[in-house]
Amino acid sequence: MTQLHHLDAVDQAAALQSREVSSVELVQHHLDRIVHHADALGAFITVTAELALERAAEADRCLAAGDAATFTGVPTAFKDLTFTAATPTSMGSRVMRGFVPPANAYVVDLVEKAGFISLGKTNTPEFGLSSYTDNDLIGPARTPWDTSRNAGGSSGGAAAAVAAGLVPLAQGSDGGGSIRIPASACGIFGFKPSRGRVSAGPLGSDWSGLAGDGPLARSVRDAAALLDAIAHPMPGDVRPLPAPPVPYAEWVGRPPGRLRIARWSATHLEGIAPGPDAIAAWESASALLESLGHDVVDIANPFPQALEPQFNVIWSSGIAGALIPPESDRLLRPNTRYWRERGRPASAVELSQALQFLELTTRQVVTDLQAYDAILTPTLALPPQPVEWFNESGDPAEDHHRELLFTPYTALYNMSGQPAASLPLHWSAEGLPIGVMLAGLPGQDGPLFSLCAQVEAAAPWHDRRPPGFA
Template sequence: MTELHRLDATDQAALLRSGDVSAVELVQHHLDRIATYGERLGAFITVTADRALMQAGAADERRTAGGDIPPMLGVPTAIKDLNSTAGVPTTFGSVAMRDFVPQVNAYVVDMMEAAGLISLGKTNTPEFGLSSYTDNDLVGPARTPWDLSRNAGGSSGGAATSIAAGLIPFAQGTDGGGSIRIPASACGIFGFKPSRGRVSMGPTGSDVSGLAGNGPLSRSVRDAATMLDLIAHPMPGDLRPLPEPRVHFAQWITYEPKRLRIARWSATHLEGIDPQPDAMEAWERASRLLESLGHEIIDITNPFAAELEPQFNVIWSTGIATVPIPPEAEHQLRANTRYWRERGHRTSGEELMAAMQFVEATSRQAMIDLDSYDAFLTPTLAMPPQPVEWFNASGDPVEDHWRELQFTPYTALYNMSGQPAASLPLHWNDDGLPIGVMLAARSGDDGPLFSLCAQVEAAAPWAERRPPAFS
């Protein structure tokens, strides 16, 4: 039998259904890998081994008893440490929140548990998910398993490196400016940011800005589609709920896409920031692959305005300024967090409203301009995974922010527009580092985007390409 950690979640679920493996065996196998590799990778902030094994035993008893069996009963996963988990510490990657234990689950966690998934713990994230790299004062950086001297990307870096190294088969992440797609690119896996409103942020998460949402990270497109089917259910009271999809996303991946008109651009919307040769090579190769599949590739000018970046920062900083930190704990925050909170505290209500209106109007115009195309292709990142010390080597939060913009000038645009977007692991550079490419679609077209991603995966499979030290 193939080693359990080399199977995706879909195949693991099939083994559980057939009785070839028990949930206890499957969970223990992955816990053993976490014990062996987790600290080296900076993958987890909290590991809930006893809780997971107890749930696995209950899953085996439930399966033996028969009756209504959830579709993923006994399959291991993990929850990002930005999402509340009742009875389990949720630190938000911050020393100031080290002892916080929520009383309720995030709604997405409820949906995952209802499907039978078993969380092995809370994955590493930067403080309050603020950065495009994962590092904090609790457990330190998350590292890509392709080169442990380099960061896994952020803010879902712990989830991405866990999947790439075979500690879990798939996981949930959040994405407010690229936080699913960035680490997916840096770790050589698949990451999917759904359309705005597709997955609830309830009951305690905020959807006021519309920037952030939950989504899947996985090795296979089918696993991501399966997870989105499990969690894409509106919660009463959601501000921007999308209706239940008429066709399951797992069904969409079986459909052959029609001939699509795919617009592509590589120039960033930010002055002085250009993609490095590795990113360009990945983008060009992906373009040729899509053409070979029969799609029409059209070069266009980047449709997003440079003025979006400072307005995004107004919204971003105001959001972090509203996080309720006890005054006596402010000194425990990292310098970058204090910088963004101070910026947010200086923002007036009029400035925040103007920024939100500008982002909405400007991204809407971009969507109007792009409406004649079916999909959009750019690099995911402008450069390969970077050394763990590169982003904040200066200790200056302003320089840190500039370096993050150089690293990821593409992803946040789709958070502002609300479009679905995915990072696909189609390229590795000469140093063996993964370089993702990003495909996006019109808002609400998550299903057709899955169909296209599955077609690309079938034409250029990546499942067997694994980091040698963790295979």
Template structure:
């Protein structure tokens, strides 16, 4: 018998519309699972059970009255970097542990307008800075495939929650891989939209062009549905993409044409190599794509290593601008202080030059690669690692070096502003750990990318593959 939590969000919404389950029953079922399993996984920082049940009762009344919101009554969660009115938003930091925003991020408003009900705020590293999730509030987020290993970052709590079936889908954000990294570590789907596809309003900013909201899901159709809910510009957006002419769910239901796909497995940074498991998953994905009729071509990694130091100027400057009182700096984690102090060393001229370099260089890459419809790489260079692997030296410079060893593929797609997704297409043996493979499309072509992702999912489905442990029951 299929349990409620084994259904994706689309299937749960269908049950609710047929009145085969009530929203109160569905929300309570997932809250019970959060109560039983979230602490062991470090998935949530804040759980909002009572407000969720109140919204569920309201959803049942609306369903009875024929309300057509597509996901009315379906559970979700928001990352604890995302502003939620009346619900604390800690940004993974003890400095912000009592912060309760007065206003929702626009993406929260849009997701809730689609009918989703939030069950709380998912775990994230301090200010979302690292590719692993750990903080001084609730500790690390762990992949349900092996709780000795980190769930990845910075949307680690979201990925752990979705993989363990605590929620079917979760909002997430990605400034250098923060959706795709944990998706790979937890064996789920992570979709980063094109730059400007999802609004950062009303209080957020897309000044660097790196970060944006997306979703972590178990199925491609749910990722498309979440983007359908999110992809609506707000007046005043810096780089708005218009509402799409065709829904992303419609793209996901459409067979793609024969595509010209470029692939590489060599990181853009010298001295870093992808692991055997990462390359094996990438090779298997290449063969699968060829079996589906696509042309897969080997190319050299088109991104130059000179991007990295300029990316670091932008990344550290963002942290230097964070709302941290001077007297609270000593309470920050060493990795956070490292980025804040590094950012203070950069001048305004340094920052302007860095942004210009990223934009000009990645424009050249996108232009030189225009003959290819899609790019194929590993998501990560290594399988999920323990939190201690990153932090054991006590030196944040070494922490940064190890993060680059771990994830040398994802950030270039933030610099280029292209849509990119991690799919759980590979697995290690003994222990069994998920290994993601990354597919990226042309800027603004999120829809065609969804067609390919859905085709791949249909040929090599993964949604029924549950991680071992008590959460699989």
């Protein structure tokens, strides 16, 4: 018999609608898995079992009355950077321990409107600053494929939870790769939407244009369904994209046609190159795309190295401007203090120049890429790394350098605003997941879903589960 946690969210919703299982049973099953695997994975900072079961009982009443939304009663989770009015939101920091936001993030309201039930808040690094997940609250999130290795960040807890079957899908956020990095490290599908596709309201801000919410899932159709739920602008959004005229769930069923796909593996950073596992995954994906009838064309990486220092001005200015009381600085992790110290000297002129440089430079890159329908690169340059690897030196500058060695590709699409996805198409000889990244042109999220679904159908990954978490 199929285990409940083997079903993706679409199949769980169908089982609930047909009354094969109740929401209380489904939610309790996943809560039991969270408890059983909590120590091994570090996936959740907060578990809201009582509230989830109350909502599951209400979901069952709605299902029985025929008054249910598409995903009524299906479990999920929110990243602990995402404001939830009824639940503490620590942002992975001791400074924020016990903080309960005054309102939900709009994305939370939309996910709940679709019928999903949150089981809690997933682990994240302090203020989401790192490409790995670790903090002083509960420690690291670990990939279920090898629990001695980090799950990636900053949506590491969400990715670990999905990969281990603690929830079928989860919300993540991505300002420099924070959905795609842990998706690769945990062997699942992660999708960063186009800039402006998902609202940051009502209390959040996308002032830099880098960050946005998106889905982490085991199937492309689940990711599309979650994005359908949250891709709705809120009044007052600074750079909204309209709600898509065609649901992403429909794009999943559309053949993409014959596409022209650019590929490169060289990074834009001098002295940083992909490892052999990343190259093997990229070459294998290239061959698969060609076998599907696509034209795969080698081009040079069009993003210049000059983007990196300007990105760092924006990144550090954001955390330097965070409203953290000076007396709380001592509670921050060294990595957080490092970025705040880098950002404090930046003037308004320097920040303005950095923002304009990113916009002008990536606009030209996107213009030059108009001849292509999609882009293929590695997701990460390295496999999932041991939990101590990033900060074992004790030097935050070395920590940052190792993050660049690990993830030199993902932040480029945050700068350009393009949609991008990590697909779990390859595993190393040691059994570690190695993702590849497909990106589309800005605003072309639907066609990218169509291509990803075609690739998934040709090389399915849904039934590949980490040993010990099946």
